[in-house]
Amino acid sequence: MTERVLITNHTPIHGSGSGTYILALATGLARRGHDVALLTPPGGTRVALPPGIQHFEAAELAGEFPSFTGHPCSSRLYDGMSPDDLEGVTRTWRRSLEPVVRAWKPTVVHSQHLWLLTSAVLDLGLPVVATCHGSEVPYLDAEAGLRRFRSGKSPDAVISISRWVQRELSRHLPADTPHAAMLNPYDARRFSYGPRPATGRSPRIGFVNRLVEYKRGDRFLEITAALVDLVPDLEARIIGDGTERPALERLSEKLGLTGHTRFLGFQPLASMPEVFRDLDAVVMCSPSEPFGLAAIEAAACGTPVFVPDSGGLGELAxxxxxxxxxxxxxxxxxxxxxxxxxxxxxxxxxxRSLHIAERYALESYLDQLEDVYSGAIQHRQGGHS
Incomplete structure (x- = not known):
C-alpha cells in the first residue's frame, strides 16, 4: 500500500549521520512509489532531491537548532539547556509541524531521535514511528522521573539502529511498544567499490567522524603515533570537524605528528566515496558509538575498517x-x-564491498520499514496511542 510518509529530523539533511539516513530512506521510499516529505531545519549544502520528495523547512530553527554533539550549521547543544529551553524547542517543533501536516496530510510520521521532536510529533494524533539513534538515551536517563514516553503517550513503533541501542533504550518505553533493532542501511549507489588511485604515494589511514569527545580522536592519534614507528612515511587524515578539533590539533603536535597528520575538516557527501577509496584503512575509536555509518560506507568503497569491540560499532565486525x-x-x-x-x-x-552490499542493502531495510509503517498504522487504528 502506498503511504504518505513525513520524515522529520532535528538537524538539516547534510552534516550528520541521521541526515544521511533520512535522505537514503526518502530516496528509497520514493522509488517504491510512496509519497515522501522531509521536515528539517534549514542549513547545509543544498542539493537537488530525487523526484517524488518534498522538503519543508522549520524556518524558526535556522542557525539555532540544537544537536547532541554539534553540527556544522549550528553550535547550539542540548547539553546545558534548561528545562524551559528544552520545552521551548519542543513548542517550536509543534509550530513547524502543524502547517506541514495540515497542508501535506501524511498517513504516517517517521521521527528521528526519540526525544523532543518525537514528543512534538506525538501531539499530532497521527501514526508515529520513531528511530532512536542512540545519542538521546543519556538525556532520557537524566530525565527518567519525567517518564516522557509512557502508556498512552508513546510512538506506535520504535526502531533502534543497533541491538546495543535497543538494550539501552528499552527501559524508557512501555513494555508493549513494538521495538525493533534494524541496522542502518547505506546508499549503495553512492558508496561502492572503486579502484584505489595510482600507487606510489605514502600509506594513508583515516578517521572519519565529528570531532567530539566520545568519538575518541585522541585514541586515533595515539594509534597513529605508534604506527609511525612501524610505517615511517604514514599519513593520517582526519575528516570531520567539531568542538574537539583545537585540542586534537594540539595533541597531534605534542605527539610529534605534525608532518604526518592532516585535518581536512568537514567534506561534502558527494566527495566522500573518493575520500574513502584513497585510504588504505579507516580506524574508528568510539567505544560507545550507537552504530557507525561511516564504517559501513568506507567498507562499501572497499577500504579495510577497524572498529572497537564494544557499542554499536562492535556489532559491525x-x-x-x-x-x-x-x-x-x-x-x-x-x-x-x-x-x-x-x-x-x-x-x-x-x-568487502560485496559483503557490505549483501548485509546492509537499502532494499531489504525498506522491506522491513514498510512492515513497521503498516504495523504502526494498524496500532493507531486499533485505539493505541
Missing amino acids: APPHIRSYALDESAVIAEVADVLTNPESESQRQL
Whole structure:
C-alpha cells in the first residue's frame, strides 16, 4: 500500500549521520512509489532531491537548532539547556509541524531521535514511528522521573539502529511498544567499490567522524603515533570537524605528528566515496558509538575498517572486512601496520564491498520499514496511542 510518509529530523539533511539516513530512506521510499516529505531545519549544502520528495523547512530553527554533539550549521547543544529551553524547542517543533501536516496530510510520521521532536510529533494524533539513534538515551536517563514516553503517550513503533541501542533504550518505553533493532542501511549507489588511485604515494589511514569527545580522536592519534614507528612515511587524515578539533590539533603536535597528520575538516557527501577509496584503512575509536555509518560506507568503497569491540560499532565486525579490536590494547597497531605494509589486492577490496552490499542493502531495510509503517498504522487504528 502506498503511504504518505513525513520524515522529520532535528538537524538539516547534510552534516550528520541521521541526515544521511533520512535522505537514503526518502530516496528509497520514493522509488517504491510512496509519497515522501522531509521536515528539517534549514542549513547545509543544498542539493537537488530525487523526484517524488518534498522538503519543508522549520524556518524558526535556522542557525539555532540544537544537536547532541554539534553540527556544522549550528553550535547550539542540548547539553546545558534548561528545562524551559528544552520545552521551548519542543513548542517550536509543534509550530513547524502543524502547517506541514495540515497542508501535506501524511498517513504516517517517521521521527528521528526519540526525544523532543518525537514528543512534538506525538501531539499530532497521527501514526508515529520513531528511530532512536542512540545519542538521546543519556538525556532520557537524566530525565527518567519525567517518564516522557509512557502508556498512552508513546510512538506506535520504535526502531533502534543497533541491538546495543535497543538494550539501552528499552527501559524508557512501555513494555508493549513494538521495538525493533534494524541496522542502518547505506546508499549503495553512492558508496561502492572503486579502484584505489595510482600507487606510489605514502600509506594513508583515516578517521572519519565529528570531532567530539566520545568519538575518541585522541585514541586515533595515539594509534597513529605508534604506527609511525612501524610505517615511517604514514599519513593520517582526519575528516570531520567539531568542538574537539583545537585540542586534537594540539595533541597531534605534542605527539610529534605534525608532518604526518592532516585535518581536512568537514567534506561534502558527494566527495566522500573518493575520500574513502584513497585510504588504505579507516580506524574508528568510539567505544560507545550507537552504530557507525561511516564504517559501513568506507567498507562499501572497499577500504579495510577497524572498529572497537564494544557499542554499536562492535556489532559491525565481520573479519576480514571489518575487524574489531580492544580499544586500549596495543594489538591493533600491528594489525593496521600489516594492512599498510602488505596492501590488499583489488579483488579483496571488491569482496568487502560485496559483503557490505549483501548485509546492509537499502532494499531489504525498506522491506522491513514498510512492515513497521503498516504495523504502526494498524496500532493507531486499533485505539493505541
